[in-house]
Amino acid sequence: MLNFWVSLTNRFLSTTALVSLLLLSSIAFAQEGEALYKANCTACHKIDKKMIGPALQGARQTWADRTGSDDAIVAWIKNSQGYIKESGDSYAKDLLDQYNNTLMTPNALSTEEVLALLDFVDAWQPEVAVAADGGAVASGEGGSGEAGDPTLLLIVTIIILFVLFRVLWGVQRNLKALNQQKDGEDVEQGPSLFEAFLAYFSKNKAVTAVVIVLLFGYGAVISWDWVNSIGVYQGYQPTQPIWFSHKIHAGQNGINCVYCHNSAEKGKAAGIPSVNICMNCHMGVQEGKVTGTEEIAKIYDAIGWDADKLQYIDGYEQKPIEWVRIHNLQDFVYFNHSQHVVVGKQECQTCHGPVEEMDEVYQHSDLTMGWCINCHRETEVDMEGNGYYEEVHAELVEKYKDQGLETFSVEQNGGLECVKCHY
C-alpha cells in the first residue's frame, strides 16, 4: 500500500486525507493514530528517518521542550505555513529551510487526531530485522524446490532397488550353493543375474519384442522432445541485477503494467522502464518490506540519488542497469506490442503469464511459432467500431456467408501470412 500512496500527487493526498478523516472521525482515537499516520504522513515522512520531511519520532518532545506545550507542534502540523506566519518561530523557519522549503499541505485534522498521531509515532518501535529474515527464508524456500526433482528421486530409487535385487540374488545363489555343499551334493552354481535375464528373454520372444518396441518408442519420444526443446526457453528465469519483484509492484500494489512498460501501447517494444520512472515512487519509498534498502539502493546508484540529502547528485556519471532479457524472439521475427495490446486488446498476461504473482519473472509461454499461430487461429479480431476494419469486415462476411460468420479470427483476416511477421 505504501508505494501506492507515494505515487499520488500531494493534491490528491490532501483530498484523500479529508475523506479518510470523515470516515475515521467516529472511530476510537486510540486505534486512530496508526491509520492517520498511514493515510496522511507516509508520502513525505518516516518515523525514524528523514525523508522529504523530517523524522517524526521525538518531534513532540523537542517541540514541547522548546515551547513548553504541545500547542505549537499541533498548530505546526495542522498548518505549517499559517503557524510560521502567526508565530514567526525561527526554529520552524530553519526547519523549513533545511528541507528545501517544501511546505506541508494544510490539513483538516483535529487537535485530538494530531495528538493521537503523535502518540502512535512516539510509541512505535522498529520491527527488528524481521523483514530481512523474511527475505532470507523466502529465498531459502525457493532453493529447496529444485532439490525435490521427482525424476532424480525415481532414478536413485531404481538404482538402489536394482543393487538390492542384485545383492539378494547373489546371496540367494550362494546360499543355494552352500546348501548343496552341506547336503553333500555336487555344487551346481546357479545362473548369474545376467544369465537368468538372457535365459528368460530367449525363452519368451514375445516379451522381448514388446520390451524392445517399448524401449525404442520411449527413446524416440525423448529424442523428439529434446529436439523440439532446442531454442525454446520456456521457464527461463535469469538472475537479474536487481531483485525486482513484480509480485510486489504489479500484484500487491496493483500498479498497472503500462505505467512502467508504457511503450507497449505505442511501439513494437514493451520497453524496460528507465530509472527515472522508478524514481517517481522510489524518491519516497526508500525501503522495501522484503529486501530493505539494499535493492532500492541499486536504483539510486544508477541514477545518482543521494538518499540522505534527498536530492540528485550533481555531475553524477549515471550507470545504466544491465537487465537480463527474458523474452528473446529471433531476429527474423517482427513482433509489435502495440498491435497486440492496443489493436488486439490482449492482456499482458495472455503471453507473459501471471506476472503479478512472480517475484522474479520467468518466461511463461514457449514463444514458438506454433504457439503464435495457434493464438492467431483461435483469437477473434475485434472489428467492431474500428473504421479500419469496416470495409474488410463487410468483405469477410460476404466471403464466409455460407458459414454465416459475423466475427472472424486473425487467421481469416490474413494473420497467418508469412510477411505479417517475417521481413
Add this chain to the structure above:
Amino acid sequence: MSNKKVYWKGTEELIQEPTFVKNSQKEFSEELPIEQFLSNNDLDSTNTSRRDFLKFMGFGITAATLAACETPVVKSLPYVVKPDEVMPGIANYYASTHFDGYDYASILVKTREGRPIHIEANKRSVVSGNGVSARVNSSILSLYNNRRFKTPLKEGAPSDWTTVDGELANALAAVKANGGNVRVLSSTMISPSSEALMNEFSAWMGESTESSDGEDAGSASVKHIMYDAVSAAAMREANSRTFGSATIPSYNFDKAESIVSIGADFLTNWINPLGISAGYAATRKPGGTMSKHFQFETGLSTTGSSADVRGAIKPSEMGVVAKMIHSAVAAKLGQAGAGSASLANDDNNVASKIDEAAASLVGARGKSIVISGSNDPNVQTVVNGINQMLENYGTTLDMNVPMNLRQGSDADFGALIAEMNSGAVDMLFIMDCDPMYSAPASFGFADALAKVKTSVSFGEKPDFTSQLTTYVCPVNHYLESWNDANPAGVEVSFTQPAIEKIYDTRQWQDSFLKWMGADGSYYDYLKGKWDSEVSVEDNPEAIFASRWNKIIHDGTSTLSAPEGMESNQMSFNTDAVAQAAGSVAAAGDGWEVEFYVKTGIGLGTNADNPWLQELPDPVTKVVWDQYVCMNPADMNELGLNTLMGEQQKSGMVRVTVEGQSVELPVVAVPGQKKQTIAVALGYGKGYEGDRLIGSNVFSMLPVTNGFVQYNSAATVEKLEMRYNIASTQTHHTMMGRKMLNETTLSDFTDNGKESWNPDVAIADAYGKKTAIKELDLWADQDIDLGHRWGMSIDLNTCIGCGSCVTACHSENNVPIVGKDEVNRTRTMSWMRIDRYYSSDADPEIHGGINQTKDYAAMEVPADYPEVGFMPVMCQHCNHAPCETVCPVAATTHSDEGYNQMTYNRCIGTRYCANNCPYKVRRFNWFNYVGDSKFTDINPAQDDLARMVLNPDVVVRSRGVMEKCSLCVQRVQAGKLDAKKKGEPVADGVVQTACSSACPTNAITFGDINDANSSVREQAMDERAYNLLEEVGVQPNIWYQTKVRNAANTEQTA
C-alpha cells in the same frame, strides 16, 4: 510502327555474342568449379583419410549441436533518464538540409533510438521538390564513416582542441596586430547566418589595434572567396554582361513546353537538379501539353537519355550549336541572328535537329527554356540572347528568384592563388572544399599553399588539402550540425543535428566564434538571428512554443521578399550577345574529351561511400570504376573490345591533355559522339579495400580566360593492357523479349490503345486469339479481399537517376558485394534500372523450326540510339512462378498482393530464381556481414557503419534468397497506425523507399483495392501494361508506356 522496335541492353546482346547467348540461358553465368576441383592433383596427396574425415564430421556435428543448445544471455540496457521524444521501436523524423557545396536538398532524417538511418525528401521545400538524389540519400552512410577525423591535427599529427584553439587564437591575434591578410576559401556558401558570421569575423579582424609600441598597426583584411569544383561562373558572367547582374535565375521547367539543352545534364547535375527534374517531370505526361526536349551533347548523359530528340556534338561545338539555334530562331522571328556557323562532322543530323528545335522554341515562345552546360561566358551569353528573343525571362526564367547555388568564381580563385603566391596571405581557412583535389593543376594550388604562413582546413575526413595544411580542425557531419540555407529566392531551410556528435569534432562556425571570443555556440547565434528576424505572431498552428520551434520543425521557411527586384524588366544588352557570338570559338579537330559529373559519384566528396560506388551508372551500368566512354564505332577502329563481362576484359587507352595523362579502360557507349570521349570527375579519391578507384581528372581541366573548362582537345592512344570492368549491363537479361513499351506522341494521340499498347493475346492452332488475362493455369488468388498493394512506374518520367536504388539499399539493409562479386553477376540490389538502347532496324531471321535471330544488321544505327530506362524489381505476381517451385514453401502469396519471401524458411535451392521471368531474385552467396572477403567493402561489417541498418528489416544470412518486399515493413507500420486511429489507410500515406525517394514521382505506390487510390487510377490507365504480360503471371506492378514527343515517322506497317 514504333512497336516493331527491337531493344537490347548492350552490344553483347545486339550482336548475340556467344558467351552472352550461352549465359543468357542460365541463371548463373559462371560454371560451378566441380571439374576443376576433382582434377586437382593435390587431392591425392592429402593425408586426411576417409576415416579421419568421418571422425571430424562426427565431432563437428556433435560440437555444433552442443553449442547450439547453450542459452544466450541477452542484456537489455534501458535509459537511465529517458528523453521524452525517444520511444524504443518508434522512428523520429527530423527536418534538415543537405548542402555540401554542390547538392542542395531539404530532407527528412529518419532516426531510430537516436541514430539516423534513412533520408527522405522534405516535400515542403519549393526548391528541392519531390525527392532526393542518390548522392543525398547515400550521405547518411558517410556519417558513420570511420575514416573521419577523430581529433584536430597539427602538422599532420593528432592534437587536441585546447592546443589548436590556443595557437590559432594567438596566430589570429598576431595577424590582427600586424594588419595582415586572412583569406577564407569555401565552396558556394548559401547559409545567411554563416555569411553574417563571416562578416562579423571580418569586422572583428578589421578593428584597428594598437601594436606594442602604441602605434596604430592598421587593420587586418579578411576576404571570403567562393570556388566551385564544377563551376557555373560563366553563367553568372554572361548574366552580368547581358543584365548587369551576376545572378543565376530560377528555371521553371514546369512551365516549359520546349526545352533545349546544350550539354547541360540538368536532370542530375546542373544547378539544382532535384527541383528541375520535378518541374520537368510535371510536363512529361502525355495527354495535356507535353514538353518537347532537345538535347545536344557529347557523352550520353542521364538527361540526354530522356530527351525526345538528341543530337551528338563535339564538346567544342556547344558554342556553334548555340549560335546556330540563335540564328535559326532569329530568322523565324525576323530578328538579327548571331551569324552563321556550321558543324564540322555532322554524322547525327544535328543541323536538321537544330532547325526542328528552333521551330519548337519559336512555337512555344515565352514557354521555352534554352540552357547550356558550357563554362564559356560567350556561349552562355548567346544562350541568354536566345532566351531573350523567345521572351522567356519573367516566365520560365525568373531573375526575381535568384539561385544562390553555384556562386563560385573562377576568377576570384585565380586571384587568390596569385595573392598566395605573392606571400601576402598570412592565414588561409579552407572549408567545404578540397582545392588540392578539385582545382586544375594549372592553378598551382599546392605551390601557392606552401607560401601561406598558417593554413587551416575544416575537413570532415582526410582529403588532399588537409594533408598539406598546418592545422586540421575537423568539422561535424551535416547530420550533426546546425545551419541555415537560402538556396534560392525567399526559401530558407534549416539543418539540425539528428545525432549527437560521434567524434571530437566542431563545426567551423563554432570554431570561429570561439576564436573571436564570442559567448555561446553557433546554435545560439542561429537561434538569435532567426528569433530576431521573424515575427512570433506568424505561428498559426499555435502548437509551437515559438517561431523558432516551428521553422526547425518544418525545416523550411520563407524570407520576406526583397524589394525593388525587377530584374526581369532589366534592360537587356543585345550588343553583348553579338559580341559574344563573334568570339565563340570554332569547333576543334581531332579527339576531344569531355569531363562530366557522374550521377552517383558526383564531385567525389563521398567517393568512399560504397552505396554510391555500387550504384550502377545510369547509362553504362558500370560499378566501382572510372572509365573512358567511347562510341563503339571508334572502338572498333582503334581495335578495342566493345564488350563487357567477366570473360571480356576491356581495352585501355591513355588520354593526354596538355601533358597530363591518365590510363583508363574503355567502355562502349552508343550515343557518344564519334571522335570524342567522356571521362568522369570525382575519382581517384575513393577506395575499394586497398584499391584506389580511378584517377583524379580535375587536375587535367584546362583554364581558358580564367574560366575552368570541362572539355578539351586530347590525344587518345590505345594501350596493350587490359582491364576487367564490372557492369550489371548484361545481367538478368530477359532473353530478347520486349520489355519497354514505347510509342510516339503522334501515335499516342492519333491512334487508340490497340496501336501502341495492345492487350497481349495468344492464338490457338486455329488462329483464334484469346486475351492472356483469360488464360490461366492456376486458381485465382483472393485478390479483392482487403488490401492489394501495388505499384505503377511511369516510364515517361523515370530519368534513370538511381535514387530509388540507393534508397532501397538504405531501407532494406541490402548488402554491398564489391566489384568482384558484381562481376560474377552476384549483385544484390533489389531494384535495378534496366537501360535499353533502341533502334529501328529489324533482325534477320535464320533457319526453320529452330529459328535464330541475328541482330548484326542493326549495328550501324546503334551508333546514336534512343535510350529508355526501366526500373525493375519483384513484380509480385498473383500467379508467381517462383512460388510453385519452392520445395519448402518459403516463398508464398499473400492476400494483400505480396509475393512473400520468408528468409528463415529458405533452404537456398535457388529454384525460384531460376523460374523467375524477371530475374529479380537475389541469392546470398556469402554471409556478407561476416565474411572476411567483404570486411573492407560491406559497411555492415563495421561496428560504426552498421548503425545505419534498419532495425525493422532482418539482415539476411548466407544461403537464402531475397528480393523486393514492397517495403512490407512500411506498409505494416502504416496499417498499424490506421488501426490504432480506427480509420482506413489513406492513399499516399504509405510510401515505399523507392517511391518516396523518386525526384520525379515516377513511382506510385498504394492499394489497388482502394477505389480512390492514384495507383489504381494509373493501373487502369490506357498507358498501363504489365511487364511480360504474355507469361500470364499477373503482376501487381504496372508500367506506363513511354511516350516520346516525336512525330511517328516510321510508317512501316
